[in-house]
Amino acid sequence: MITNRNCIIRLSRYKNALGRLKQMGFVKVFSDNLADAVGVTPAQVRKDFSIFDITGSKRGGYQIDQLIEKLNHILGKDELQKVVIAGAGHIGTALMKYKGFQQEGIKIVAVFDIDPGKLDEKAELPVYPLEKLKSFVREHNIKVGIIAVPDTAAPQVLEMMITSGIKGVLNFAPIRLRPSQDIVINNVNLELELENVIYYMKSPLTQDLH
Amino acid sequence: MITNRNCIIRLSRYKNALGRLKQMGFVKVFSDNLADAVGVTPAQVRKDFSIFDITGSKRGGYQIDQLIEKLNHILGKDELQKVVIAGAGHIGTALMKYKGFQQEGIKIVAVFDIDPGKLDEKAELPVYPLEKLKSFVREHNIKVGIIAVPDTAAPQVLEMMITSGIKGVLNFAPIRLRPSQDIVINNVNLELELENVIYYMKSPLTQDLH
DNA sequence: TAGATTGTTAATCGATTAACAATC
DNA sequence: TAGATTGTTAATCGATTAACAATC
Numbered sequence: 001m002i003t004n005r006n007c008i009i010r011l012s013r014y015k016n017a018l019g020r021l022k023q024m025g026f027v028k029v030f031s032d033n034l035a036d037a038v039g040v041t042p043a044q045v046r047k048d049f050s051i052f053d054i055t056g057s058k059r060g061g062y063q064i065d066q067l068i069e070k071l072n073h074i075l076g077k078d079e080l081q082k083v084v085i086a087g088a089g090h091i092g093t094a095l096m097k098y099k100g101f102q103q104e105g106i107k108i109v110a111v112f113d114i115d116p117g118k119l120d121e122k123a124e125l126p127v128y129p130l131e132k133l134k135s136f137v138r139e140h141n142i143k144v145g146i147i148a149v150p151d152t153a154a155p156q157v158l159e160m161m162i163t164s165g166i167k168g169v170l171n172f173a174p175i176r177l178r179p180s181q182d183i184v185i186n187n188v189n190l191e192l193e194l195e196n197v198i199y200y201m202k203s204p205l206t207q208d209l210h
Numbered sequence: 211m212i213t214n215r216n217c218i219i220r221l222s223r224y225k226n227a228l229g230r231l232k233q234m235g236f237v238k239v240f241s242d243n244l245a246d247a248v249g250v251t252p253a254q255v256r257k258d259f260s261i262f263d264i265t266g267s268k269r270g271g272y273q274i275d276q277l278i279e280k281l282n283h284i285l286g287k288d289e290l291q292k293v294v295i296a297g298a299g300h301i302g303t304a305l306m307k308y309k310g311f312q313q314e315g316i317k318i319v320a321v322f323d324i325d326p327g328k329l330d331e332k333a334e335l336p337v338y339p340l341e342k343l344k345s346f347v348r349e350h351n352i353k354v355g356i357i358a359v360p361d362t363a364a365p366q367v368l369e370m371m372i373t374s375g376i377k378g379v380l381n382f383a384p385i386r387l388r389p390s391q392d393i394v395i396n397n398v399n400l401e402l403e404l405e406n407v408i409y410y411m412k413s414p415l416t417q418d419l420h
Numbered sequence: 421t422a423g424a425t426t427g428t429t430a431a432t433c434g435a436t437t438a439a440c441a442a443t444c
Numbered sequence: 445t446a447g448a449t450t451g452t453t454a455a456t457c458g459a460t461t462a463a464c465a466a467t468c
Contacts, residue, residue: 005406005419008410010408012402012405013386013402015285039386039388063382074409075408075409076405076409077408081408083404086221090303090304090305090308091304091308093300093304094300094304095400097300097402098300098301100400100401101400101401101404103401104401106401106404114220119315143411144407144411167411168407168408168410168411170403170404174310176223178249183411184407184411185407185419186404187419188398188400190308190310190311190312190398191310191311191313191316192222192223193380193396193398194314194354194356194380194396195222195285195314196215196222196396197283197292197378197379197380198285198354199218199285199286199353200218200378200394200396201354201377201378201393202286202355203213209215209396209397
């Protein structure tokens with residue numbers, strides 16, 4: 001299905017909002033409630049659902065449990081996703097210790113770095129030399145990688161990841177990596193995000209950026 | 211000027227691409243070159259420029275130096291931006307040590323945390339107790355803050371920032387903060403970014419996400 | 421049943437692209 | 445001058461919203 005990126009982002013937000021509603025004891029929702037919780041129109045909610053053939057009942061709305069299950073399936077969160085990180089610098093380390101991923105069914109299984117001082121091959125979450133990335137990824141059939149190396153090293157690391165079979169990359173290096181063939185790249189540029197805040201802060205009309 | 215977020219993101223990308231072109235020795239560019247460098251259409255480049263009254267010459271294209279200057283002005287990069295960080299955990303620490311900001315005219319001037327073990331008031335980049343945030347921000351007239359605290363603490367920290375006069379916030383807590391009144395908030399959600407990679411990786415049609 | 425909510429179609433809105441006259 | 449590139453208008457494309465018939 002060829003779908004708008006914003007639509008997929010909304011799907012994630014619906015899932016998160018539903019989790020909160022469930023914890024609060026709710027069993028069903030209407031498009032109206034969910035729209036409020038996420039900050040979109042009810043029509044948008046129903047439209048998004050209809051794209052993915054998610055149906056409710058005409059007067060009863062949607063069952064929260066079923067909805068969460070369907071969204072998790074669409075978003076590929078049925079099974080645990082194993083992820084490797086290249087780069088054990090500041091950002092790599094922060095990501096490696098970040099708790100948020102585990103709760104979302106994402107498991108960082110290994111980190112790789114060129115600096116021998118960073119290595120820690122016996123740790124629960126081991127840090128291996130970068131040369132081992134290819135064999136590790138192949139052996140464990142990893143599909144997702146995070147790039148957290150300096151911009152100068154990023155293209156080579158991307159190349160290593162691609163040749164070893166990785167299909168999805170989240171890039172934190174401040175250089176825009178372009179996807180080739182059948183690989184997906186999401187570039188997160190921290191300077192750019194901050195630059196955006198500064199621009200809209202100075203511009204007369206305030207906006208909700210994300 | 212009320213402008214599309216994607217347009218502003220492109221402006222930042224043009225600026226970055228121009229910096230590289232300048233370093234390579236180029237003095238002028240055509241919309242065609244810049245479009246190639248950034249991965250958009252030449253028409254898009256000219257359209258974006260025309261929105262901000264950036265003009266070139268009909269056959270000579272655009273002078274790179276002038277262009278960079280104009281873009282920097284539009285993006286509010288004329289003067290150094292002072293920024294504070296709330297939270298000296300993994301992400302806060304990574305951001306505080308991150309080199310990329312300085313090059314972009316962004317200076318982290320102070321970090322705040324509730325954990326007494328994290329404090330370091332005498333460092334070049336000091337870590338103060340969170341209670342000092344308000345007075346510091348007011349005293350130094352800071353306009354931009356980064357939130358890197360757990361999601362449970364994020365709303366209170368936002369409130370503190372707003373009351374002390376901060377107008378722009380970059381939020382890394384995995385909870386979507388909504389802007390009130392005349393404040394700008396940009397939410398960066400790491401799980402969501404990774405979730406997106408996973409979705410598009412599994413979907414048949416690959417895309418360039420950013 | 422009467423009332424409320426879905427699912428979908430059509431209308432609207434906005435952003436991107438194409439095209440071309442102006443002009444260097 | 446001839447040729448190439450800008451700046452802008454109009455056309456296209458796509459996403460969001462409104463509206464409403466279907467129906468629980």
